Amino acid sequence: MGDFLSIAISIAFHGLALAMVLYLISVGLSVTMGLMGFVNLAHGAFAMAGGYAMTTLMNRYGVPFWLALAAAVVIVGLASLVLERVLYRRFYGGGELNQVLLTMGLIFMSVGAATYLWGPVAQPIQLPQALRGQIDLGVRDFPVYRSFLILCGALLVTALWLALERTRFGVRVRAAVDNLAMAQTLGVNTSRLFALAFGLGSALAALGGGLGAELLAIAPGYALDNLVYFLIVVAVGGLGSIRGPFVAALILGVADTAFKYAAPELGAFFIYALTMGLLLWRPRGIFGPA
Amino acid sequence: MPDARRSMLDAFARRHRLHVLEALPWGVAIAAYFAFPDYLALGAQILAVIIFALSVDLVLGYAGIVTLGQAAFFGTGAYTAGILAANGWGEPLTGLLAAGAMAGAIGLLSGAIILRTSGLTLLMQTLVVAAMLSEAANKGGRITGGSDGLQGMDVWPILGQFRFDMFGHTAYLYCLAVLAVAWIAVRALVHSAFGRSLTGIRENVMRMHAIGAPVDRRKLVVYTVSAVLAGVSGGLIAQTTQFVGLGVLSLERSGTILIMLIIGGVGQLYGAFIGVPLYMIAQDRFSTIDPTYWYFWIGLFMVLMVVFAPGGVLGFFARRRARRGKP
Numbered sequence: 001m002g003d004f005l006s007i008a009i010s011i012a013f014h015g016l017a018l019a020m021v022l023y024l025i026s027v028g029l030s031v032t033m034g035l036m037g038f039v040n041l042a043h044g045a046f047a048m049a050g051g052y053a054m055t056t057l058m059n060r061y062g063v064p065f066w067l068a069l070a071a072a073v074v075i076v077g078l079a080s081l082v083l084e085r086v087l088y089r090r091f092y093g094g095g096e097l098n099q100v101l102l103t104m105g106l107i108f109m110s111v112g113a114a115t116y117l118w119g120p121v122a123q124p125i126q127l128p129q130a131l132r133g134q135i136d137l138g139v140r141d142f143p144v145y146r147s148f149l150i151l152c153g154a155l156l157v158t159a160l161w162l163a164l165e166r167t168r169f170g171v172r173v174r175a176a177v178d179n180l181a182m183a184q185t186l187g188v189n190t191s192r193l194f195a196l197a198f199g200l201g202s203a204l205a206a207l208g209g210g211l212g213a214e215l216l217a218i219a220p221g222y223a224l225d226n227l228v229y230f231l232i233v234v235a236v237g238g239l240g241s242i243r244g245p246f247v248a249a250l251i252l253g254v255a256d257t258a259f260k261y262a263a264p265e266l267g268a269f270f271i272y273a274l275t276m277g278l279l280l281w282r283p284r285g286i287f288g289p290a
Numbered sequence: 291m292p293d294a295r296r297s298m299l300d301a302f303a304r305r306h307r308l309h310v311l312e313a314l315p316w317g318v319a320i321a322a323y324f325a326f327p328d329y330l331a332l333g334a335q336i337l338a339v340i341i342f343a344l345s346v347d348l349v350l351g352y353a354g355i356v357t358l359g360q361a362a363f364f365g366t367g368a369y370t371a372g373i374l375a376a377n378g379w380g381e382p383l384t385g386l387l388a389a390g391a392m393a394g395a396i397g398l399l400s401g402a403i404i405l406r407t408s409g410l411t412l413l414m415q416t417l418v419v420a421a422m423l424s425e426a427a428n429k430g431g432r433i434t435g436g437s438d439g440l441q442g443m444d445v446w447p448i449l450g451q452f453r454f455d456m457f458g459h460t461a462y463l464y465c466l467a468v469l470a471v472a473w474i475a476v477r478a479l480v481h482s483a484f485g486r487s488l489t490g491i492r493e494n495v496m497r498m499h500a501i502g503a504p505v506d507r508r509k510l511v512v513y514t515v516s517a518v519l520a521g522v523s524g525g526l527i528a529q530t531t532q533f534v535g536l537g538v539l540s541l542e543r544s545g546t547i548l549i550m551l552i553i554g555g556v557g558q559l560y561g562a563f564i565g566v567p568l569y570m571i572a573q574d575r576f577s578t579i580d581p582t583y584w585y586f587w588i589g590l591f592m593v594l595m596v597v598f599a600p601g602g603v604l605g606f607f608a609r610r611r612a613r614r615g616k617p
Binding site: 033039087090091096097098100101102104105106107108109110111112113115116120224227228231232235239265266268269272273275276279280283284 | 350356358403404406407409410411413414415417418419421422425426429541542545548549552556582583584585586587588589590591592593595596597600
């Protein structure tokens, strides 16, 4: 019995850490899809860019972890703003197919560019001293890095929720998600809103990519290999929501860890089956309209 | 009957008749057989993949279902033909039929479940179906060879007569023949009343419901037919290359076939004949020069195409015709 409890705690813990990384990366995607109706398959490329920016600053230029992480978030956020203005904006409200093609193209470009710049091997990452080792949380010892991920995720989801519920920006976002035309009629500058939301979402993805570099290895295929997971979080959670993807990420993270522990030979099969079931039950996401 | 009306009817009827230009791809394919004897292996692959692109054109171009999981059926076909040939049944024609039937069964089964959704959810469902199959093939190592790929295929001569040779003569003509059959079937299908109703579903699904068309059933039928075609294409690739790897079920495969079709043009039957050769020949050329960065260039090309030339090659010509037609 004690063994079982210990395993359950361990699975919940590792699952939570993975869930936080998935959430950080995917929440921006959910907002982009809900707000602009844009299927941005290349969202994972921003997370990868964050990871590469961070590891490069650390490994080549000796920048400390925290500074490198912050720089990566800023760099990717700004770069995504440029991309949004130059490229993405043209396709808002356009056909799904063009969006899929455009962002598929961007994914392939990210794979090629990353291979060219950093080679095919995954980037090594040196965690700072403070994040290594174990920490005693009363019950038992836990890895510091994963505890920190969970803490970060919890703080961020709270901050995002407050921002969406309590700030003027949040009100505008919610209004535009609910009824774009009406929001425009009431004088919301939706073009600027889109850009801001897109930049913020990409910056969060970069943060997730950087922080989660130990869990989702920073390698050229990143955007393609992890795409299914990010999309699952968004589709299961529901578009344009902060809370939905959080719950979806929790389910996915814990279920993934549990299934891989309980039945490694069946691997990710259960996860896909679970996703399919959830989407059939609630086609527009757990928190989407029924 | 007034002349104007008759000429309109004539024009309408003519749309379904064979046009002179439709002989062009076949002429090119036969000419290529004699002109490039060193590239027949690549040629056979191109012909087989055209069938795959046709299958995507059916669901995407005619029924308007955006799918990122067509590799599920391609891969099912490839593994079916491959596993048969590796386990003592190397007869190619029945192998191909089995490949199509198996893929069709998966298409019918998954379609019945997922086609009731739409938009992003449907996109996700198609992707998840392919991911599930890929995972199954990966873990079913004893039957599929897992990540090492399926080895030891022994494909018998076609009709007991034509042995697969190392230069690809047999493979090329075999693929060409199967493509011809597939093309006749697809052409008949899209020009039938059934095909028209698919276009109706793509253009305005509400109205199709309103006039009482069985929308869900039609979608399921076309999804299944498309799965059969994709399975046949996968079976051809497996039989002619004598190898099946996990790549046949990958998201990359679903994505690139979409790209090839889009390069040619969607929903026009001939987009597949233009896009697939362009892509595969370019890929072949590029990978001899610079294999690693192929992805970057094809990605850049896609982005530029979506921005500047939506509709692909055929779309470009259609726009030119439209411009010239203006007074």
